[in-house]
Amino acid sequence: MADGEEISRVVPLHPRSGGTATQPVSTANKPAPPIVAFHRTELSQILRVYGRMVAAGEWRDYALDHGREQAVFSIYRRMGEVPMFRVTKTPKLARRQGAYAVVSAQGLILKRGHDLETVLRVFDKKRHLSVVGD
The missing domain is CATH 3.10.110 (Ubiquitin Conjugating Enzyme)
Structure with a gap:
């Protein structure tokens, strides 16, 4: 996935309605996992x-x-x-x-x-x- 690319996730609309909607989620601000390296x-x-x-x-x-x-x-x-x-x-x-x-x-x-x-x-x-x- 490239920086700034969006993925979707399913979120509930309202607790009483029981319905769901797809909402875009940005991955641009998620930090990359740390890499173990030799000092x-x-x-x-x-x-x-x-x-x-x-x-x-x-x-x-x-x-x-x-x-x-x-x-x-x-x-x-x-x-x-x-x-x-x-x-x-x-x-x-x-x-x-x-x-x-x-x-x-x-x-x-x-x-x-x-x-x-x-x-x-x-x-x-x-x-x-x-x-x-x-």
Whole structure:
């Protein structure tokens, strides 16, 4: 729907009449839902680890995805494959398990927490990150 476009809704005419009418409703003044994104400092921390792993020849590509509930930094060994790892930010979980998580290609949560730097330390442990079959 474009800004300023009108949609219709059914509203009662009068409580005693029992009838209804269609009334135009403007969507121009409704705020867009907030998008979850990585902050500059968060991206800096992630890209520092990414750069180190690219230099080591482990990773070759990445993708960013920002949505209404979650931001995802996907890490690939080769273009066009399933991501090896995903670094996620889910603000809904900030008070529970922590907003940040590192998820493997199989969907296993390798590390979750409130502090991104601590969560990213999972990549320092080489033995946990070996890919079977490569």
